[in-house]
Amino acid sequence: MGKPAKSAFDAQAFLAKVGEGKNILQFKKGQNVFMQGDRADTVFYIQKGRIKLTVLSDQGKEAAVGILGPGQFFGEGCLNGQKQRIATTTAIENCVITAITKTAMIATLHDQPQFSEMFMAYLLTRNRRIEEDLIDQLFNSSERRLARLLLLLANFGKEGGPQPINPTIGQETLADMIGTTRSRVSFFMNKFRKLGLIDYNGHIEVHNSLLSAVLHEKPQLKQDA
Template identity: 70%
Template structure:
């Protein structure tokens, strides 16, 4: 008798579905605003993926000074340095708002990268995008004034240039944090924020709402080697 059982076709691998699913080697957890995700010095044995929310990455110096080195949003990975041999976390991470975070063990991450080409492509595309962002940040620090650096940071936080962008920044960032991220003083940030608000580039009342006019102003302005900060 011929086999009449239907052939079971393997479902195509979907990286987003994989990252949202709880299974061996993966956990999905909710974090409240300001809740710690991991601390500097913790054992580095997981890679994190943001399903929802924003995460702040900070570094604490030997003298106790804390600096913000990055803000990560939905669809981004962080903590992936463990894949290349990092034993301890060199930074700390905190939820800037309510977050949903997938944590993947190092072994599960490496196994999936080896077994699923679609996931490998997805992860490599993220790493390339992040590398490009780091290069842009370096150029920004070297050649642009603090005013232009602040404008670029606000546009990035508002997701301009991404699908679904041009929306209000859904978190309240202190002027101290903004100053740390662009390498200037709080008083300079305050001056530029007031200038942007007076020109109608932003609304600043409890949260930062960035308008497309700020992007237009940045594009019109020719970048120059910074004279002072």
Template identity: 65%
Template sequence: MTIKRQPLFDPQSFLAKVGEGRSIASYRKDQIIFSQGDPADAVFYIQKGKVKITVISEQGKEAVIAILDPNEFFGEACLAGQAQRITTVTSMVESAIMRLDKAAVVRVIHHEPAFSEMFIAHLLGRTIRVEADLVDQLFNSSEKRLARLLLLLANFGKDGKPEPIVAKISQEMLAEMIGTTRSRVSFFMNKFRKLGLIEYDGSIEGGIQVHSSLLNLVLHEQPEIRTGLPPPEGRS
């Protein structure tokens, strides 16, 4: 008697197709995927595009806390008992997002080790990133924080080749993400461009080419990088 073997489970194939508890939706630029206060009942996976995660304080102040790229999950806090969303997620470009019902995610985690391994790797990577962000905020200057953020947005350190930042990234958004003022971001962006660490034509919202030489600022802070003082206002 021939025993028919079940095909190996492929997480990427699972995350590419509609199925039980899984649906795919297209989002236009600046469209909200979920809002702060919405029920937390699903996990999302970015098939294509880019999203930003923001939070609004009781005083109405909005802050950008993360920008996510393809092959990343978000909304996973529902698996830890979060009943309502504490953030808002918005597409930054045209995006294709898979929605996985909470029950569907729990089921596949329990039954498919390959998916569990992939999802745990995602959670560990996110935890490491949050810890690094905290250390960055506590101990690094706003100049170094901006350099690190630009490198992360350009995918340095991730699988695949670094790429230009093609989504709309305003100076105000960069300032929010590193905890400083727009004027300081403008000062440092001009400084990085003069030093040949980045390139952009006209407005930075048209895209920024980040060069690997910017790593020198984060890792070694060469003497020529230290010259020049930013405007005195705001956080250092």
């Protein structure tokens, strides 16, 4: 009899279980996963919950630069020679996170082509998002940037359809992420609600009409002064 066929590597099962160089961690809302300046030697994968990325300038000003959710990695800069964390990551809701040491991550990427492909696809998608964010900041009004951010946070275009945006993502965080003031965000949110583009009662519910307004450059999303 021949040898039994080797079972295919299951990337999701690998990320969901404890193993060599790999632990499953739980963080409560408000807890930091790591701080800016900490030693960078671990990659993290979000199983459940959302993480906020913030950076602190030399002048002491803090700004939110990203929100990450289930299925996303963070801290992968250590794979490219990053010695210290360049941002602080904080749970904005209860989270379940897989922590993978740099050594274990490199070994898995080398030995498991399916995992390597999945991770590469993630990096390419993230890099495309960064490019789109840069274009958004350069050429679009803050109103359109807010509309696009709400669509991204509501998971428009992803499997499972749009989801309500957790109220823990406040207007100050939204303002940081699109480069405007909290008062402007409040003004735009009220405008979107009056136009029927969103419902805003605790959770933010984003409607298809907001997507149409962004894609087809509806007059309600004019350049702001």
